[in-house]
Amino acid sequence: MEKSPAGPETGKDIFYMREAILEAKAALEEGEIPVGAVIVREGEIIGRGHNTTEQDGDPTAHAEINAIRQAGRYLRETLSWRRLTGCEIYVTMEPCSMCAGALVWARLESVCAGVPDPKAGGCGSVLNIIAEERLNHQGQYRALEECPEKDTCRDMLQDFFRELRSKPKWQNRHIKSEEDIK
Ligand code: ZN
Numbered sequence: 001m002e003k004s005p006a007g008p009e010t011g012k013d014i015f016y017m018r019e020a021i022l023e024a025k026a027a028l029e030e031g032e033i034p035v036g037a038v039i040v041r042e043g044e045i046i047g048r049g050h051n052t053t054e055q056d057g058d059p060t061a062h063a064e065i066n067a068i069r070q071a072g073r074y075l076r077e078t079l080s081w082r083r084l085t086g087c088e089i090y091v092t093m094e095p096c097s098m099c100a101g102a103l104v105w106a107r108l109e110s111v112c113a114g115v116p117d118p119k120a121g122g123c124g125s126v127l128n129i130i131a132e133e134r135l136n137h138q139g140q141y142r143a144l145e146e147c148p149e150k151d152t153c154r155d156m157l158q159d160f161f162r163e164l165r166s167k168p169k170w171q172n173r174h175i176k177s178e179e180d181i182k
Pocket of ligand 1: 063064096097098099100
C-alpha cells in the first residue's frame with residue numbers, strides 16, 4: 001500500500017469535510033450519533049450519508065454505508081458501474097471495521113477522516129482493514145491533522161455522549177426507549 005499522505009490538509013479536504021459535518025449535524029437533529037460522510041468522484045459529491053441506526057432499527061446503517069449505497073446507485077444509473085472505483089470518502093470519524101471492510105469491497109480509493117476512533121476504528125486505531133495487504137484491495141487513509149474541522153467533528157461526538165450520560169437511562173432511546181419502560 002502506498003503510504004498515506006500526511007501533513008496539513010488542503011482546501012479541498014476542508015471543503016468536503018464541512019459537507020460531511022453537515023451530514024453529522026443532520027444525524028444529531030434526528031437523535032442519532034453524529035457521524036456524517038460524503039463520497040466524491042472527480043470533484044462531485046455523488047453520495048451523502050449519516051448515521052440512521054436508531055430510526056432504521058439497523059445496526060449497519062452507519063454514515064459510510066448509507067453514503068456508499070447512494071453513490072453506488074448513482075454510479076449504476078450513470079455509468080453502469082458496480083463499484084466506487086476512483087472515489088474518495090470524507091467521514092467525520094474513522095470508519096469502524098464493518099465500514100472499512102465495506103470501503104474495501106466498494107474499491108474506494110481514499111478515506112479522509114475527521115477524528116480517530118480509538119475504541120472501534122478499522123483504519124489503524126484498532127484494526128487496519130483499509131491497509132490490509134492480504135485483502136485484494138487497499139485504500140489510502142489519512143486523518144485531519146491541523147484544521148479546525150477536526151475539532152468540530154470531535155466536539156459534536158463528545159457533546160452528544162456527554163448529554164447521553166447525563167440523562168436517566170429511561171429517557172435515552174439509545175439505551176432503552178421510553179415505551180419499553182411502561
Ligand atoms: Zn461503521
